[in-house]
Every structure is written in C-alpha cells, then in structure tokens.
Amino acid sequence: MQRSTKQRRAIQETLRASGRPLSPKEIEELAQENGEVLSLTTVYRSLKILVESGDLATVELPGQPARYEASGLDHHHHFHCDDCDRMFDVPGCPSDVHSLAPKGFVATHHELILKGQCPACA
Amino acid sequence: MQRSTKQRRAIQETLRASGRPLSPKEIEELAQENGEVLSLTTVYRSLKILVESGDLATVELPGQPARYEASGLDHHHHFHCDDCDRMFDVPGCPSDVHSLAPKGFVATHHELILKGQCPACA
C-alpha cells in the first residue's frame, strides 16, 4: 500500500504552488529551495506513480524534458518562454482547429504551443 | 568547398519526393529502398549542413526525433498520424492564435500539431 511521505507531499505541493507545468528538475530545485529534502530519483519515481494513478498529466515539448501538471484541468494549451525556458498554461483554444486537417485526415486531438516571452522576461 | 555527392543528392531527392517532413532514420530507409547507398551517419552530417546553410528546416514533435523539410514553405502546421507515426504538412493556420496569450505574455510564434489518423490509416 502507498505511504504518505514528506517527499511526495513536497512534490505535490511544489506543483500546486507553482501553478504551471514543471519538469522533474524544476520540481527538485524548487522543492529544495523551499527547504525540502528530495532527490531527483524520488521525483521521477513519484511522478510516474502520480501519472499512473491519474493525479498528474504529462505535458511534452519538443526537444525538452516532459513537464507535469495537475490532471483534470479544462482543455487548454501552453506557452513556452524562449528566454527562461519555463512553461505556462494558456486557457482557451482556437475554435476551428480540426477543420484545418486536409481532406482524408481524421484529426482527433491537437497540441498548440505559443512561444515568445513571459511577463517576467518581456 | 562543398562537393556534390551521390549521398547528398539522395537525401535531398528523398525529401523532395516524399513531400512531408522526414526523420533521419526515415530518410536513410527511404533512400535505401530506392537503391541508394547511404549511412545514417552521413544523413545526420548532411542534415546538419543543410539546416545551417538554410536549405532545410527542422520540424520538432514532442517525444520524437526531429524531422526535416525544405525551408521557405508558406507558414503551415503539421499532422502526426498516431498509427503509422508519420508526419504531414497542413496548410493554413487558425487566425486568432496569438490572441490566446494571456495578458503580459508576448507571443512571437507558435506550433500547432494535429493528431489522429492519416488517409492511409483511417
């Protein structure tokens, strides 16, 4: 059976507090800045369990390590800051996306990533 | 100075003939099926040179190796087939994309990837 450990609580709290998708390394660093004791190994192990149990969702970005965020959010997209490399949530979705698919293609889902500068870097 | 070799011509011709973004491995396999002698090492080396010289553009997909296509095409997006794992070009672009960026964010570009089944797999 699953136990509630300091480390696992730190991971979930770090994600909750940041309000944006975090990579394993970001989670480790943010938690440690917060005084938590936590190894990268543990972050990976816990993320895997939390994704499998449906608590977290994976957010992928080309050429980058995966990020993680709470699952069950409304359909949304992501913003990647080219300067600080952080990722943010973007609510909403262009209405006519799937109609772009050429004849013969069946679009069932999609990914949209905006890029540029976040408020802190702009 | 740069030389025109059988291998380099085969790579460009393979890309041109396929009409869709190809990964290094796809290029190697398609060229070899076509009777060309070509190693994966050479594909990587040539792609690097062709991208640096501006002849090719890189197309990235989360969790996947990069694909390459001719540069200088009109602004467009991509379709990834979940079944055969191939990538295709999608002309057009939702008009209001950058307006999705929350206040304070400066969106300078974006990536849109449709997913589902290609005509051959649907």
Place this chain on the structure above:
DNA sequence: TTGCTATTGACAACTCATTTCCATTACCTG
C-alpha cells in the same frame, strides 16, 4: 589522369533524460 582534400561508413563514444539497484531510512499498523 593525377593529386588534393572533402566526404563517407563503420563503430565507438557521448549526451541527457530516465530507470534500476540496493543498502538505509522512516511510515504506519498492531
């Protein structure tokens, strides 16, 4: 054709994210 040198190919080596190992630690139930 000859000679110079860019290019190739096979394989080793590297990178980087992620996973495994295993001895130690710390939840938690009784």
Place this chain on the structure above:
DNA sequence: CAGGTAATGGAAATGAGTTGTCAATAGCAA
C-alpha cells in the same frame, strides 16, 4: 514501541538520438 515493508538517495545502468574518429573512398580542378 516494534516489526514489516514501502520509500528514499546516490550511484550505476539504460536507451535513444546524435556526434566524433579515422582509415578508405571519390569529387573536382589542373
């Protein structure tokens, strides 16, 4: 509190993509 065992941490291993090495090959200018 004590015992059983899930969880942790650090190092080593993995795996996939990509790059480096170097001897052999092949464009290309003379």
